[in-house]
Structure formats: structure tokens, C-alpha cells
Amino acid sequence: MHSDPESIRKHTKMYWMIGGALFVFTVVTVAVNQVHLAIPLAITVALIIAALKGSMVASIFMHLSAEKRWIYGALLLTLAFFIVLMSVPLFTTLDNIGTPTVSPHQSHAEPARH
Amino acid sequence: MNIPYTVEERPDTGLANGKLGIWLFLASEVMLFGALFSTYIILRVGAVEWPHGELNVWLGMANTFILIGSSVTMVMAWASLKMHDWGKHRLYLILTFVLAGVFLVNKYFEYSSHWSAGELPSKSTFLAIYFTLTGLHGLHIVGGMIVMAYFIGPGAKLWRANPDQFANRIEYTGLYWHFVDLVWIFLFPVLYLL
């Protein structure tokens, strides 16, 4: 292991600070939610904050910032497919030939049809 | 028979086997939870209405603090080992275990309050995806606790026999644990807030 006790000691301070920052960001997330933003904006803000928190956990706690190429490579590949999994089924569902997906039972406003 | 690079790093990759192994496993976990997040997106986009206020935001926030805290104690448990402080390591590892337990206790209270209010997974797609996502996440917490219990208990012997290998294993446990925390960091706003 290349990490010697002295450099580890310097890192421990960083761990506590990042922990504190994560606490703060959590409070921010909840606070922002109290301001009722429009849904698309709310989703964007929430995901940005979550991504910030996540990258702190990943790069500092999980030492990803100092990791080796193989790890980066595998994770980048995973990220690409993750994005595909998030977006492509959604696009395919939205790009349909017009068959209605809202059935009468779901909507309370419409009278029930039998 | 000796498998090379179990403890020491292979020169050209700079990795020990377990380090690469745990990261690959975490990559597959990203895809597992990813599928559930994709499910959430599809179901929500296709829904006429999506419930708000059914979940206890404060309990969720408290659990977020607890899990973040446990991430700090987990990384400190590993760092203490690298600084050869066995006592601190034990303290932090046990603390992590306890915090994980508190998280589960909170989840138990949350679940039972939903149960008694008749808010079951079968009642709506929102509740269905909420219970499934948090349930699978909870199972991962339990898995992590089992591994931690092993290293607090019978597994601790390895520190005497092979300190480097033991430190590696604690590091890998930590990586898994941070991932569990990471998932919750996204779960909390998505389910509780949005």
C-alpha cells in the first residue's frame, strides 16, 4: 500500500469536513424542497445537489479521485449504460404511435366507462 | 497454492484482486438500482397523479444524516487501521454497525406506520416502487451489517495473521458501504421530496 500513516492522518481531517458538507447539503435539499418549484426545475435542482453529494462520497470516501485506470474505465462504461437505461425506455415510451395509455380507471375526473 | 496479487498490487494495473472485484460488483449494483430508478421514471411519467406528503420527510432526513455519519465512521475505521490504531478501528467499526442498526429501526417504524394506515405496496404504483426501492436498499444495509459483524467478531483474527489483507478487506467493506450511502443520497430526494 502506498498510503503511509502520515498522509492518512491528513486525509482524516478531509473525511470529517466532507461529512459536514454532506450534512449541510442534505439540509439544503430539504430546504429547497419547501420552496415549491415547478416540477422540472425541482427535479433538476434535486438531482444536481444529489449528484454533488454523490461525487463527494465517491471521490473522497471511496478514493475514486486517486483510483486506477481499470476502475475508471469500468465505471465510465457502467455510467454510459446507466444513462441508456434511464433515458431510452423513457424515450421509447413517450415516442408511441398514439395508443392511449391513460385508462378510464386511473383518472378520477373522468366518469367510469364500462 | 497461492493466488498472486491477493494482497499486494499487480504492477501494471496497480490493483489488488479484491479492489477490482469489489468495484466491478458495485458497477453491477449501479445497474440493479438503475433498473429500479428507470422503473420509477416510467411509472411516474405514465401516471395521471403522483402522491405527495405520504412519506415522513423528517424521518427520511434523519436517516440521511445517520447514513452519512456511518459513512464517515466507516472510512475512519479503515483509516485507523492504516495508522495502526486498533482501538480506534474497533470503535469506528462498531459505531458504523450501530448507526446502520438505527437506520433500520427508523425504517421499521416508517414501514409499520404505513402498514397500519393501510398504505401497502399494492395500493398504488408510488407505494409499490417506494417499498421496493427502500426494501432492496434495506436488504443491502442488512448485508453490510452482516459483513461488519463478521469483521468485528470472528474475522478480526485476520489482523494478527495478515494485517495488510485485513486492512484491504475493511477497505472493500467500506467501498460497499459508501455505495449503499450513495444510493440513499439519491433515493431520499427522489422518493421523499420530489
Next chain:
Amino acid sequence: MDKTGIHPGGEHAHVRTPGHAEHHEEELGFWRKYVFSVDHKVIGIQYAVTGLLFLLFGFTLMMIMRWQLAYPGKPIPLIGQWLGQDRAPAGIMLPEFYNQLGAMHGTIMVFLGVVPLAVGGFGNFVMPLQIGAPDMAFPKLNMMSYWVYFMGGVTMLVSFFQRGGAAQSGWTSYPPLAVISPGQTLWLVGMIFLITSSLLGSVNFIVTIVQLRAKGLSYMRLPFFVWAQFVTAFLLLLAFPPLEAAGILQLMDRLAGTSFFMPSGLVVSGKPLVIAGAGNPLLWQHLFWFLAHPEVYVLILPAMGIVSEVIANNTRKPLWGYKALVYSVVFLGFMSFIVWAHHMFMTGMGTTMSAFFQTTTMIISIPSVVILTALLLSLWGASIRFTTPMLFALAFLPMFGIGGLTGLPLGLAPSDIHLHDTYYVIGHFHYVVAPGTIFGLFAGVYYWFPKATGRKMNDLLGKLHFWGSFICINIVFMPMFIQGLGGMNRRMYDGGMQYAHNAGLLKYNVIIGFAAWGLGLFQLPFIYNFFSSIKWGALVDRNPWEATTLEWSAPSPPGHGNFLTEPIVYRGPYEYSVPGSTRDFTPQFEPEKA
């Protein structure tokens, strides 16, 4: 060549790693040595034998189906009387039972047969030897992978005996039908076991290939078989988890009454279903095919790897276009993640996404063609040895060609409209998997049997197995293209007798049936050959095929730890007929002559 003599029982190998004293393992008991072994070779053989048995069982299910299709409504001969009232009263197959046979034939062949044999069997046994490793990176994890697979297999078999029978909604398990049909719960549980087993295995494979290559074995000196297993492992690692998630969701729909996949307004048997609704059946299809498309590359890639090894060895030439092969297989693996909805063209998809998937599907055919072409070109100017493995490997090429080409009209939406869910699809994918992959796997069995046992399989029986299988298998699947083009739908228990357009097509079912039963008969020489050669096959030394890759430097069979001396690699994997050399092959592991 082998001066240490032949020890069919296995030489006790000690790996001498530099700086370490020799390790003397205590003699392990029977259970630790042969049942709960952590040795990759034992585990590989366990996977291979279990996989072969499941292939036979899955094939038997299909042979029974073929009776019903050839002679609808006639009592099944020989075994019909034993199937019971809820499967075949008076020996006549019930539609529900036909559906069970169909769903389980697919599930068993893909998940319990081909992949465990191709990846668990060949991957486990051969790959560490080919890279010069003493074992896999995580031997205990390897053992666990096998036993979890075994439990998944037992779960699937047990499902036949529960009330309502086994899963009967296709291997694709589409909701809402799958959610309300019997047999699915155990199927889902079995799938979760199998997926977990695959995930554990794939981590092991990747770490082993990256970390445990011998000295001198750079990536571009790896045998193509190892590259194929490497890409396959990534496919399993990243594509399987969404199906595991989907399996959990479908289990929730069945057991917890959720509506992940259940739309509103469902009426079953005249009564509206009392569920929350608002679920999306297409969500299942997306999550299922996200895995299942990469899965078909999991099915083909190891076989391509095996065929490459056998062709190089039996042409006495290097493979043509090694670099092209490597880049193609990596590109293929990547592309396989973004084509899946070509299985869903008929689900109401709009033209934009349809165009996207058609484009990616056309693009993915390119690396497949490159690989096939490279293998074909490898035959040019070759000095071909028509050994039994080579016969199967040679047959793979045109068979995979037919399978691949017939996929093209399916990948284009306009033609897929007519061909989707017809027998054309069945013909297409069976050509790729049956005379494609399975022939590749047979080649592998004949090729590596000497390494695993120290004995060769009988050549005459092998040729009988080959010719009989080759002729029969083409008669089974070629007519299906005609049936499909004529509009005959798949998954109909009587072949679709009630449809006028099927009238002229049903007769093919008779000849397909006989060819299928003939195919079954021609596996008997193989089964006999396999088991009898373990005891009575001709003894061989380390390198009976005069091959160049690392596994042939180990004893036959290799002992625990594999190599007697640390393997070092000096050159590429296919140095056959090197000009100026006295022999027509120069192994990777032979030092340069001074």
C-alpha cells in the same frame, strides 16, 4: 515431447512461485475434492456436465413438443401414459402443458444449458489455463457460483411438479399473462438464483483475466477465446442486474399484489381484476430485453472463441485478422447494450425510436460479419486437418452465417411486421444457437477433452455424431423459414390449425418432427463416447493436437495449481507454420532458441 510420462490420474502439481517454498496440500476428503471443490477445473467440469445434462433435458422437452406439432391431438407414444391427468389425459397433450414445455425448453436451454456450459464450463476450465494462472482470482466465489446455479436449476425442475405446472408464459415471461399464470413464481425465484450465479462468475472472470495473466502475456497475445470470455463477462456483469430487478418487480406483482406491470382495466375470465393498476407491461419488456439481447451475445461469443481456437489449430496457420477480431468483439459487446428494442418493434413504438433501434441493429451486424469473415479467410491456403472438433468448427461458419443473415429482416421494422412472432424468428435464432453455438460447444468438448482427462474421445463415434447431427439439424430448422414467411405463428400448441394460411405449412411439422427425433438419436453416440472415453479413451500426452496456447503446456489433466513451472509467454497465440522453424507450430510458452 512430454518427458515426465503420462499419469492419467493427474500429476500432483506444485506451483513454484518465486520466493516461496513448495506447498504440500493435505489430501482433501472426497467431498472437498470432488463436490465442494474450489479448483477451477473441477468446477468447470461440474458446470459442463450439469450443463450438458440440462441441454439433454431441454432437448427432450422439445422432442415431446414436436410430437404434438406433427400429430396434434394424438396420444404421445411411450411416455404419454405417465404424464398424468393434468398434463396429458389419455396421453394427449393439453395446451397448458404444451406451453409449459415451450417456456421451459427456452429457459432451460438458454440459462441452464448453453451459458453454464459455454461460460461456466469452458470459461472456468480453459481460461485460467490459457492465461497461465494457478486458478481463478476468487476460488471460493467460483465454487459458490456453481452451487447457486445448481440451486436455480433444481428450482426450475421442481416447478414442473407444483400445482398448475411449470411456467407457461414463454421464456420471455411477459406480463400481464405471466403475472396471472401458474408456475411463474418458482421460475422467477429460479431466475434470481441463476442471475446471482452469473454475476458472481462474471466478477471472477474479469478480475482473473486482468490480474492473473502470466509474464509476457499482454492483451494482444491473448488467445481469442479469452477475449471472447472477457467481453462475455462484461455483458453478464452489466446487463443481468436489470433483469434481476425486473424479476423482483414481477414477484412483487404476483405475491404482494403490486401493479408494476399491470395496467388498469384488466379483465380476467370475465371479471375485472381488483388491483391498483396504472402499471406498464412494456416496462417489463424493456427491462427483460435489456438483458436478453446482450444474453444472445453471451450465447454466441464463447462459441466463436472456441471455433477460433480449433480453426487456428487445425489449419496450421495464424488466424487471419487477429486485431480485427479483437476490436470487433469489443465493439460488438458495447453495441449489444443499445439494440434491445428490436424485439419490441410491434409494441406501438414511434418512428423515431424505431429508427434508432433499426440503425443500431444494422450497425451491430458489422462486427459479426467481420468475425465470421476473418474466420473464413483463416481457411484460405490452410493445411486443414479434418479432426472431429474441426468438423464442428467448420460447420459453425455457414450455420452462423445463415442465422446471422436471417436476422437482418427481423432487425428492420418493415419486414419485422410480417415476421415477428412467426416461425421465421424461431428458425433464425435456432440457427445461431443450435447449429451455431452448440456445434461450437461440441467442438470444444472434443478439443479439450484430452486436456481434462488425459484421453482422447473416439474419432469414429465423433464423426457419426457430427454428420448425423448436421444433417438432422438443418432439416429441423430450414423449413421453419418457409413456415414463418407463410405467416405461421409461434407458440401455438396445435401449430395453428385453425388458420387458413397455415394449411399448406403444417405438413412440414411432420418432417421436422422426424428430423428432431433423429437428432436426438444421433446424440447417443456422443453421450456414450463422452463417458466411455473417460475410462477407455486412447491415452494422450500434454499436447496431442500440437497446439500453441498455454493450456497445452500443463499436464493432462493438470493438477492443483496447474503448471509444474511458472508459465512465461514469449510470443503471440497462433504461431503456426513460422517460416524457418523445424515444426509447423511454435508454442507461446517455448523460449526462443539461443
